[in-house]
Amino acid sequence: MIARAVLADRIARLGRDSRGVSILEFALILPILITLGLYGTELAYMATINMQVSQIATSVADNASRLGQTDNSSVTPTVTEDQISSVIKGALVEGNAFDFETNGRIILSSLEKNGATGGQYIHWQRCSGSLAKNSAYGKQGDSVTAMGTSGHTVTAPSGSAVMYAEVYYQYQPLFGTMFTSNTQFHQEAAYVVRDDRNLTPGVTGTSGTNSCS
Structure with missing residues (x-):
């Protein structure tokens, strides 16, 4: 009888013991917190990559529009394959x-x-x-x-050209397909040629490796 009374007393005391509640609650909520943290990290990384893709489009169009600006000859410069390759490699x-x-x-x-x-x-x-x-x-x-795109179309003025860059990127997630899959970024940029350029021959030179075919 004494043993039963002691056991009953211990069970009653255990029922009133709340010292482990916080740890138990934390253990239950931890997977949710980790998931939210990973999801937030993935979203931040996606935004960063999309911004960098946009910057690539801008730099390609901008740099292509400046080709020939440093040419000091009296002949209106053309665009060469080497110059285009340099812009794209950058x-x-x-x-x-x-x-x-x-x-x-x-x-x-x-x-x-x-x-x-x-x-x-x-x-x-040209492509790469x-x-x-x-x-x-x-x-x-x-x-x-x-x-x-609709509402943001551009046309080239007479006697000049618009350098138009389209950039695509197949996003590579940090955590596989846990939060996203088959996401592709697409950014565009356009700049009018900044200086005189001989447009008639198109691209001159023979060492280009950036064919779109």
């Missing part, structure tokens, strides 16, 4: 941290006014990156109405 270096060259694609087009028809066309186009993507507007030699 952009690929920007994306080294997230393996852009393997999972991305740069498409640089020269949007110009067709002197014969008065319309717009893609005079030349292993991602299989084509321009959303057409290929080299195609006639187009304009380039750009």
Whole structure:
């Protein structure tokens, strides 16, 4: 009887003991906190990568628009394959941290006014990156109405050109497919050529390796 009384007393005391409640509650909530933390980290990383993809598009279009500015000859400069390759290689270096060259694609087009028809066309186009993507507007030699998304279209002025960059990137998640899958970023940028440029021959030189075919 005494043993039963002692056991009953201990069970009653155990029922009143709340010293482990906080630890138990923390153990129950910990998986939720970890999941939210990982999800927040993934979202922040996605935003960072998307911003960097946008910066690549801007730098490609901007740098391409400046080609020939340092040419001091009396002859209006053309754009060479080497110059375009330098612009694109610089952009690929920007994306080294997230393996852009393997999972991305740069498409640089020269949007110009067709002197014969008065319309717009893609005079030349160069690409780089292993991602299989084509321009959303057409290929080299195609006639187009304009380039750009609805409400943000651009056309080339007479006697000049617009350097139009399209950049795609297949996002590589930090935590696999836990929070996201098959996410592709797409950014565009356009700059009018900054200086006189001889547009007639298109791209000169023979050492280019950035064909879109």
